[in-house]
Amino acid sequence: MPTATFHIPKHRRHVPTARQHVRRTLADWGLTGELADSVTVSANELVTNAVAHCRVTLARIEVTLSVQGPDLVLEVSDPDRDRLPQARDHGPDGEGGRGLVLVGRLADAWGHRQQPYAKCVWARFAIAEKPCLEGSS
Template structure:
């Protein structure tokens, strides 16, 4: 049975830190550590920052969901600005922003977004050997070399 943690934060930059800390704590509670935890936490920071920066719905809340099912870990960030879909772009060397989705593409095994009736949801999936090692350690199952 999958483990799932969902929480919401106000759409304001000062709450990005809270989301990052909550993701880190959830991963630690599940026994997910090391590079995988670092990558998921970094991408949560990027996706939540994108949501609070680009969502144009007033008084919106950003929803963060983590799901651990076997060796697959999924991070999802949703906001109510369903028609403003994220797109990967190239940033110039002098630009301060615009690299968040490039990080998502580089660190996640897969990522994407989908429109739902009242929200858009950006997701990143993590699965292979690194997740197997971390999850197996959590379950106290030895992993073959």
């Protein structure tokens, strides 16, 4: 099962770097189109949330992509294990707060788990076609 993991510093300017890593990894695995778009947008939202809400100074955000059976799993972890995500829909005039609602619409499932020293927010996406997984890490 292919897996790719990378880390970024907890700073907004690194969110595009995470998005680019996700897009490149998916392309390397032969995953493109609507699935790649949904995973990339979801990664952008989850990484942005981790960067914005993690209260640990000098933290690093970990992003993992893995193929688990018929699914692609995106995991975004940060060391602020006690600040758990909450989906909120603030309406059309609200600023922010819609990222997890968007992830919920794009992914087949999403959730979070607390680990000993971190929290992980994950999203699961069904892979419609079997990807060409050559060159995977």
